[in-house]
Amino acid sequence: MLSEYLPIAILAALALLFAVGSLVASGLLRPHRPTPVKLSAYECGNDPVRLPRGERFSIRFYVVAMLFIIFDIETIFLFPWAVAARELALFGLIEIAVFIALVFVAYVYVWKKGGLDWAGGSLTPIEAEAASEAPGPREEVGIRAG
Amino acid sequence: MSADQLVFWIFAPIAVAGAIGMLLSRNAVHAALFLVVNLFCIAVMYLLLEAPFLFAVQIIVYAGAIMVLFLFVIMLLGVDRGDDLREPLIGQRPLAVILAAAFVVEIAVAVRAGIGFATMAPEGFDAVNRDGNARALARVLFREYFLPFEVTSLLLIVAAVAAMVLAHRRARAVTQAELERLGLLEPPREEAPSP
Amino acid sequence: MRTPIAWFVMLSGILFALGSLGVLIRRNALLIFMSVELQLNAVNLALVAFARMHNALDGQVLAFFSMVVAAAEVVVGLAIIVAVYRRRQTVDVDDARELRW
Amino acid sequence: MTPDLDLVPFVPELVLVAAAIVGLLYEALARGPRYPVHLAVALAGIVVASGATLALWRYGGDPTVLAGAIATDRLAVLARLTVLGAAFCGLLLGTHAIERDPAAARGEFFPLLLFATTGMTLIVAAADLIVVFLALEVLSLSLYVLTGLPGRRAASEASLKYFLLGAFSSAFFLYGVAMVYGATGTTRIPEIANALVGRTGEQGLALLAAALLLIGLGFKVSAAPFHMWTPDVYQGAPTSVTAFMSAATKVAAFAALIRVFDVGLQALRWDWTPLVAALAAVSVVLGSVLAIAQADVKRMLAYSSVAHAGFILTGLTASNADGIGASLFYLIAYSAMTIGSFAVVGVTTTRGEDRTDLDAYRGLYRRDPHLAAAMALFLVSLAGVPPTAGFIAKVGVFGAAIGAGYVWLALLGVLASVAAAYVYLRVIVLMFMVEPEEALVSDPAPLPRIAIAIGAAIVLVLGLFPGLVTDLVRSAAVLRW
Numbered sequence: 001m002l003s004e005y006l007p008i009a010i011l012a013a014l015a016l017l018f019a020v021g022s023l024v025a026s027g028l029l030r031p032h033r034p035t036p037v038k039l040s041a042y043e044c045g046n047d048p049v050r051l052p053r054g055e056r057f058s059i060r061f062y063v064v065a066m067l068f069i070i071f072d073i074e075t076i077f078l079f080p081w082a083v084a085a086r087e088l089a090l091f092g093l094i095e096i097a098v099f100i101a102l103v104f105v106a107y108v109y110v111w112k113k114g115g116l117d118w119a120g121g122s123l124t125p126i127e128a129e130a131a132s133e134a135p136g137p138r139e140e141v142g143i144r145a146g
Numbered sequence: 147m148s149a150d151q152l153v154f155w156i157f158a159p160i161a162v163a164g165a166i167g168m169l170l171s172r173n174a175v176h177a178a179l180f181l182v183v184n185l186f187c188i189a190v191m192y193l194l195l196e197a198p199f200l201f202a203v204q205i206i207v208y209a210g211a212i213m214v215l216f217l218f219v220i221m222l223l224g225v226d227r228g229d230d231l232r233e234p235l236i237g238q239r240p241l242a243v244i245l246a247a248a249f250v251v252e253i254a255v256a257v258r259a260g261i262g263f264a265t266m267a268p269e270g271f272d273a274v275n276r277d278g279n280a281r282a283l284a285r286v287l288f289r290e291y292f293l294p295f296e297v298t299s300l301l302l303i304v305a306a307v308a309a310m311v312l313a314h315r316r317a318r319a320v321t322q323a324e325l326e327r328l329g330l331l332e333p334p335r336e337e338a339p340s341p
Numbered sequence: 342m343r344t345p346i347a348w349f350v351m352l353s354g355i356l357f358a359l360g361s362l363g364v365l366i367r368r369n370a371l372l373i374f375m376s377v378e379l380q381l382n383a384v385n386l387a388l389v390a391f392a393r394m395h396n397a398l399d400g401q402v403l404a405f406f407s408m409v410v411a412a413a414e415v416v417v418g419l420a421i422i423v424a425v426y427r428r429r430q431t432v433d434v435d436d437a438r439e440l441r442w
Numbered sequence: 443m444t445p446d447l448d449l450v451p452f453v454p455e456l457v458l459v460a461a462a463i464v465g466l467l468y469e470a471l472a473r474g475p476r477y478p479v480h481l482a483v484a485l486a487g488i489v490v491a492s493g494a495t496l497a498l499w500r501y502g503g504d505p506t507v508l509a510g511a512i513a514t515d516r517l518a519v520l521a522r523l524t525v526l527g528a529a530f531c532g533l534l535l536g537t538h539a540i541e542r543d544p545a546a547a548r549g550e551f552f553p554l555l556l557f558a559t560t561g562m563t564l565i566v567a568a569a570d571l572i573v574v575f576l577a578l579e580v581l582s583l584s585l586y587v588l589t590g591l592p593g594r595r596a597a598s599e600a601s602l603k604y605f606l607l608g609a610f611s612s613a614f615f616l617y618g619v620a621m622v623y624g625a626t627g628t629t630r631i632p633e634i635a636n637a638l639v640g641r642t643g644e645q646g647l648a649l650l651a652a653a654l655l656l657i658g659l660g661f662k663v664s665a666a667p668f669h670m671w672t673p674d675v676y677q678g679a680p681t682s683v684t685a686f687m688s689a690a691t692k693v694a695a696f697a698a699l700i701r702v703f704d705v706g707l708q709a710l711r712w713d714w715t716p717l718v719a720a721l722a723a724v725s726v727v728l729g730s731v732l733a734i735a736q737a738d739v740k741r742m743l744a745y746s747s748v749a750h751a752g753f754i755l756t757g758l759t760a761s762n763a764d765g766i767g768a769s770l771f772y773l774i775a776y777s778a779m780t781i782g783s784f785a786v787v788g789v790t791t792t793r794g795e796d797r798t799d800l801d802a803y804r805g806l807y808r809r810d811p812h813l814a815a816a817m818a819l820f821l822v823s824l825a826g827v828p829p830t831a832g833f834i835a836k837v838g839v840f841g842a843a844i845g846a847g848y849v850w851l852a853l854l855g856v857l858a859s860v861a862a863a864y865v866y867l868r869v870i871v872l873m874f875m876v877e878p879e880e881a882l883v884s885d886p887a888p889l890p891r892i893a894i895a896i897g898a899a900i901v902l903v904l905g906l907f908p909g910l911v912t913d914l915v916r917s918a919a920v921l922r923w
Contacts, residue, residue: 002149002150002153002193002194003149005193059222059313059314059423059427061218061222062215062218062219062222062309062313062419062423063309063310063313063314065211065214065215065218066215066305066306066309066313066416066419066420067306067309068211069207069211069212069215069305069412069415069416070302070305070306070412070413070416072206072207072210072211072412073207073298073302073409073412073413074302076203076206076207076409077295077298077409079280080199080280080281080283080284080287080288081284081288083278083280083281083284084277084280084281084284084285084288087281087284087285088284088285088288088289091288091289091292092284092288095288095292095295095296096288098296098299099295099296099298099299102296102299102300102302102303102463103299103302103303105303105463105466105467106302106303106305106306106307107306108467108470108471109303109306109307109310109466109467109469109470110306110309110310111470112470112471113310113314113470114314115306115309115310115314148343148344150343150344151343151344154344154348154349158348158352161352161356162352162355162356162359165355165356165359165360165379166359168363168372168375168376168379169359169362169363169366169367169376174369174371174372177372177375178375181375181378181379184356184379184382185382188356188382188385188386191349191352191386191389191390192386192389194344194349195349195389195390195392195393196393197389197392197393197401197404199401200385200389200401200404200405200408203405203408204385204408207408207409207411207412208378208382208408208411211412212378212411212412212415215415215416215419216371216375216415216419219371219419219422219423220371222423222426223371223422223423223426238365238366239366242361242362242365242366243362245361245362245365246358246359246361246362246365247358249354249357249358249361250354250355250358252650253350253351253354253357253358253650254351254354255646256621256646256647256649256650257347257350257351257354257646257647258347258646259645259646259647260624260625260645260646260647260648261346261347261350261394261624261647262347263345263347263348264345264347265345265346265347265394266343266344266345266346267343267344267345267346267393267394268394268396270396271393271396274396274397274398275398279401282398283398283401283402283405285398286398286399286401286402287402287405289509290399290402290509290510291402291406291509291511291572292508292509293452293508293509293511293512293570293573294406294511294570294572294573294576297564297573297576297577297580298406298409298410298413298576300459300557300560300561300580301409301410301413301576301579301580301583302413303463303466303557304413304417304554304557304580304583304584304587305412305413305416305417305583306416307466307550307553307554307587308416308417308420308421308583308586308587309416309417309420310550311420311548311550311587311591312420312421312423312424312587312590312601313419313420313423313424350624357613357617360613361610364606364610370602370606373606373610374606374609377606377609377610377613380610380613380617381613381616383617384613384616384617384620387617387620387621387624388620388623390624391620391623391624391627394624395623395627397627399623399627399628399629400620400623403572403619403620403623403629406572406575406576407575407616410575410576410579410612413579413583414579414583414609414612417583417586417587417605418586418605418606418609421586421587421590421598421601421602421605422602424590424593424598424601425598425599425601425602
């Protein structure tokens with residue numbers, strides 16, 4: 001039974017081997033001549049002063065990732081249904097239609113509340129102000145450079 | 147030792163090691179990666195137990211979605227601060243370890259009484275998995291468990307509302323007002339917002 | 342030839358105990374939550390093992406439901422963690438970098 | 443092969459979900475002031491669902507329907523009605539909170555409360571452990587969000603704590619489900635009962651399952667030592683949500699506990715009743731003692747809730763119709779008292795801000811005699827003094843425990859009640875005997891007063907004429923499976 005998965009195991013092993021092998025090989029083969037300039041962190045020619053205040057990246061990524069999970073789950077349910085759709089007949093179709101309709105409600109809600117909008121257009125006035133208020137690292141660096 | 151048992155004894159220790167690694171690592175990213183190792187080993191166990199569909203779901207849902215979301219949030223919150231590993235209450239740690247050990251012993255006793263350590267899985271699971279695991283699972287899921295199936299859609303709706311209400315927009319609007327009240331922020335400028 | 346079911350259940354018990362231990366000893370909300378995920382996975386393993394033992398698929402269906410619940414729980418839980426973090430981060434600068442309870 | 447589709451016993455949930463979805467879509471699509479419409483939709487949903495539930499009292503079909511997922515007995519009907527009543531009051535209180543502080547208001551409150559209510563009515567009717575689990579998750583996730591909804595720091599942190607401990611307890615519950623499945627090969631509660639009854643010999647897995655399920659549900663009913671979340675969450679959550687969840691969650695979780703243990707694990711009752719008795723003893727003592735030390739009304743009521751969970755568990759040590767009936771009566775009475783007292787807390791305010799410290803109650807009688815009288819009534823009932831519902835309820839559970847041979851538990855309960863009476867009397871003395879120090883005003887809004895009036899009426903009626911409901915409770919306590 002388990003032997004059916006042997007090709008997958010071999011593929012996984014090969015992939016692992018390739019990844020590790022590449023890293024090791026590049027470590028061994030590349031020339032290693034560090035200079036202070038090469039080692040310094042690169043940000044417009046200056047050392048970064050500090051991490052940005054607030055979120056490290058936009059909260060919007062999070063909302064999108066979370067929406068992905070919700071609809072990921074929906075597809076996970078669709079798959080077994082699709083495999084057995086004929087056998088499940090009308091009852092199965094109604095079931096899955098009800099399920100999709102309910103999840104669609106969540107979709108409409110998120111859509112109308114702006115969860116799917118990317119920056120621009122969807123910012124509320126307060127939010128836009130907050131965004132313009134927040135001092136970012138670029139600003140700081142610019143001042144120092146000037 | 148059969149191939150099945152060999153695979154079990156390769157992956158079970160890795161699973162336990164992954165869990166222990168998660169418990170002990172200071173860095174949240176390391177902990178998440180240890181957890182991924184553990185989840186993968188559990189997925190392999192599903193293969194041994196002839197549940198290939200769940201193997202796929204485990205990889206797709208846990209490794210593909212849940213752990214990515216975890217890493218996202220870790221990045222959002224910052225990786226540079228490690229967890230404080232000091233004991234919050236003196237004696238809490240040893241007590242917790244004793245409780246966990248007692249739990250394992252309890253499981254062992256119950257399993258020994260209820261199943262027996264030598265009892266093999268019965269033959270004939272191929273008949274159960276007729277036409278493939280996913281299809282066989284669908285037959286059970288969509289006929290005997292159709293009500294729980296529909297109830298899960300409610301969970302998804304609540305989750306969507308939660309993400310929008312708690313993490314999306316408003317938090318910032320309130321924060322702005324509160325910042326002003328606390329005098330932590332200068333009043334809003336007249337300039338147009340940045341693009 | 343095959344693997345005794347009890348081995349899987351024992352593995353599940355050990356992982357569940359480690360998950361509970363994580364909830365009890367860690368103080369970072371994210372790590373506590375990861376420990377809970379570990380517990381849920383241990384439960385799934387037990388369910389699938391019992392399904393094999395009973396020669397029925399009900400256990401696999403239950404494990405499937407439990408994965409769905411875990412996903413919904415993760416969305417809600419991480420949204421709460423993000424909400425708490427943002428509040429502390431921006432309003433209370435003093436302990437902005439703590440996420441404890 | 444189509445499963446049986448008798449949807450009648452499921453109509454209450456269908457109505458609630460429909461109302462929740464209408465509310466959610468309305469919130470998403472509508473513009474302008476929305477709270478009146480939200481409130482109307484939600485109240486209509488609850489009223490129609492209550493009607494549908496009432497009609498189920500005389501349902502004569504199979505004991506379980508929808509592929510064994512939903513039970514049709516009268517326990518489900520009575521517990522659902524209690525939950526729906528709590529949701530009704532919770533809606534009134536929540537709307538008032540929104541009117542008072544429109545800036546912090548979220549229209550999502552209404553659909554979320556309806557989803558939580560759906561989870562609760564589903565859990566009390568669930569005849570399949572996986573449905574119990576899913577319903578538990580629906581109600582818990584909704585409550586975590588409701589707790590954190592105002593976005594204030596205290597609320598967010600309460601929400602986080604509630605979430606982490608709730609998820610932890612869910613894991614225990616689910617492991618219990620897995621062990622039951624391992625022991626019996628099914629998760630349908632009646633089938634579990636049949637599988638366990640005929641069995642002789644080792645019950646290792648089933649016993650482990652009983653312990654795990656008790657831990658999981660113990661968290662939800664906030665029985666000690668699984669109560670750590672209760673004070674913080676009750677204090678941090680908006681008062682309207684606290685009122686709703688303190689009553690409705692307890693009813694839902696206890697109804698699930700009754701069905702799981704008194705039907706599914708009935709065969710093991712000699713093994714699990716000592717565990718229930720131990721939980722009851724710890725809860726009663728810890729809850730009563732810790733309530734004394736609190737200076738915040740919400741925390742005090744939270745610890746009192748722990749103690750009351752202990753009293754209800756005391757009734758359940760008698761694993762028979764007497765015990766179940768006494769516990770059901772207690773649940774109804776407790777719901778009325780706790781919602782009423784939290785409603786009073788919700789309107790005892792200073793300049794629109796919640797005051798929950800005990801000082802806010804100094805001289806409440808001078809400022810607002812009706813409010814003070816209502817609060818006094820609830821506190822007296824919580825203390826278990828006649829002629830209130832609390833007294834009859836306590837007599838019932840102690841009687842059931844004595845009947846089951848747990849005399850020591852009943853004695854402990856009486857002693858703890860006496861000790862806890864000090865807590866409630868202290869507040870009453872503050873309200874009536876002390877002069878107010880500051881110019882405090884209580885909120886004259888009508889909506890919370892309706893909730894308070896409902897609670898007070900139930901407390902009084904159940905206290906003076908308990909015979910009105912004893913027959914109902916007794917027939918609900920006979921589980922059909």
